[in-house]
Amino acid sequence: xxxxxxxxxxxxxxxxxxxxxxxxxxxxxxxxxxxxxxxxxxxxxxxxxxxxxxxxxxxxxxxxxxxxxxxxxxxxxxxxxxxxxxxxxxxxxxxxxxxxxxxxxxxxxxxxxxxxxxxxxxxxxxxxxxxxxxxxxxxxxxxxxxxxxxxxxxxxxxxxxxxxxxxxxxxxxxxxxxxxxxxxxxxxxxxxxxxxxxxxxxxxxxxxxxxxxxxxxxxxxxxxxxxxxxxxxxxxxxxxxxxxxxxxxxxxxxxxxxxxxxxxxxxxxxxxxxxxxxxxxxxxxxxxxxxxxxxxxxx
Numbered sequence: 001x002x003x004x005x006x007x008x009x010x011x012x013x014x015x016x017x018x019x020x021x022x023x024x025x026x027x028x029x030x031x032x033x034x035x036x037x038x039x040x041x042x043x044x045x046x047x048x049x050x051x052x053x054x055x056x057x058x059x060x061x062x063x064x065x066x067x068x069x070x071x072x073x074x075x076x077x078x079x080x081x082x083x084x085x086x087x088x089x090x091x092x093x094x095x096x097x098x099x100x101x102x103x104x105x106x107x108x109x110x111x112x113x114x115x116x117x118x119x120x121x122x123x124x125x126x127x128x129x130x131x132x133x134x135x136x137x138x139x140x141x142x143x144x145x146x147x148x149x150x151x152x153x154x155x156x157x158x159x160x161x162x163x164x165x166x167x168x169x170x171x172x173x174x175x176x177x178x179x180x181x182x183x184x185x186x187x188x189x190x191x192x193x194x195x196x197x198x199x200x201x202x203x204x205x206x207x208x209x210x211x212x213x214x215x216x217x218x219x220x221x222x223x224x225x226x227x228x229x230x231x232x233x234x235x236x237x238x239x240x241x242x243x244x245x246x247x248x249x250x251x252x253x254x255x256x257x258x259x260x261x262x263x264x265x266x267x268x269x270x271x272x273x274x275x276x277x278x279x280x281x282x283x284x285x286x287x288x289x290x291x292x293x294x295x296x297x298x299x
Contacts, residue, residue, distance in 0.1 A: 002181060004166065011035050012043075012147050014171025018154070020163060021181060027161040031154040035170065038150040042073075042142045044093060054131065054140055058124075061136030065129045073142060073149065074126055080145075080257045081121045087264040088257060089233040093141025094118050098236065099220065101229045106220055112236035119233050148211055148256035151175040155252075167205075168252075172212055175252040179206040190281045190293075193244035200244075200289045201281045209252030213259035214244030215285075230263050241266030241285060248279035248293075 004019040007028040016035060018028050041050045050070055057064055066074065080088040094115050098107040123135040147170050155168045155175035166177040167186050179185055185204035192198040193214045203210055215228025215238065228238050245262045249255035258278060262269035270290070273280050281291035 004181065007032075012039050012150065012170060014147070016171065017169045018158075019167040019169070019186075020158065021165055024158065024161065024163045024166070027158050027163060030161070031157040031168070034153050034157050035150045038146065038153060041069075042146045044141055044143065051140060051142060058133040058138050058140065059136060061133050063125075063130055063132030066131050067129075071128050073145060074131065075128065076253070076257075077142075077145060078121065078126060080261065084261040084264065086121070087233065088144070088261050089119065089121050090140050090142060090144065091119050091121055091123065091138055092231050092233050093143060094137075094139045095231045095236050099229070099231065099238070101220060116236045119236070144260055145253060145257060147171065147173045148209070148252040151252040152209065173252050173256060174205070174210040176205045176207050176209070190246045191244075192289075193283050194287065200283050201291065201293050203246065203248060203279070203281065203293050205248065208248060208250050209255040210246065210248050211252055211256035211259050212244060212246040213256065213263045214283075215239075215242075215263075228263075230260065232264065239264050239266055242269050243283045243285050245269065245273070246281045246291075246293075247273075 002022060005022045005025055007018040007020060007025060009016050009032050018031060020028055040046060043049050044051055046052060054064065077090045095112065098111040098115055118135065118138050123138045125132040125134055151168050151170045151173045152175050155177050158166050159177050164178045165181045168175045174188060176186055185206045188203045188205065188210060189199040190201050190203060190212065192200045213230065215230065230239050231237065232239050242263050245259045247255040247259040249258060262273055265272050270282060273282065279292050281293050283289040
């Protein structure tokens with residue numbers, strides 16, 4: 001049985017890799033183009049993105065009608081907000097003006113408090129297809145769902161072209177299109193967030209999505225304490241308790257949002273995951289780990 005071919009490209013601040021049968025490599029270009037399209041539409045770093053247009057209007061407290069794709073993402077973000085008790089919040093991006101994880105700069109005194117009044121999904125009004133901003137200055141950030149959505153869309157492009165054995169990996173956000181060509185599952189190792197080069201377990205996938213959220217990829221160390229990039233919408237500070245959470249779900253988008261919500265819940269996230277009954281692996285900030293997946297790692 002022919003092994004899948006590795007097709008790699010940079011996008012969304014990550015190395016992206018498609019593992020596809022050689023006979024289907026042409027579709028890889030179309031799937032890559034879809035990932036790039038989504039990045040260009042929803043990147044907060046591009047002045048010409050749909051998100052940038054929304055936020056320019058938000059700065060003035062205006063309103064606009066959004067397209068069907070953006071409306072669907074807003075619907076999903078609002079649903080996650082409700083399901084998480086208000087923890088999953090796409091307005092927290094403005095807090096990055098206080099936290100600069102690219103340079104490691106910690107907030108100056110009073111800087112978090114300056115931006116907190118602009119955080120909260122209750123400060124926008126969403127009545128599909130009209131999005132309005134009664135509180136001028138609020139910003140939206142699709143960083144918590146954009147890459148996962150792109151992984152699902154790339155997989156859909158491949159599946160529509162006849163791919164039945166493939167794996168889409170956008171910097172660790174994964175969507176699987178059927179098992180490997182020999183019928184065996186794809187096996188993904190989950191890194192140990194406190195021990196680079198080691199892993200806490202493995203996940204076997206024949207379909208669906210896998211996403212990981214944690215405090216190790218982008219972080220700031222203050223007085224010996226690691227602070228990750230996932231910010232609590234009520235305090236403006238990085239969440240504490242869990243170091244990393246990996247979730248398996250029907251889609252990468254769902255896996256990613258569940259992983260993020262678990263991180264936002266802190267130590268209570270472990271019990272919440274158990275209540276949901278999802279396939280998962282987690283590691284906390286004290287060195288403990290667990291989950292439902294077996295493997296040769298610490299789990």
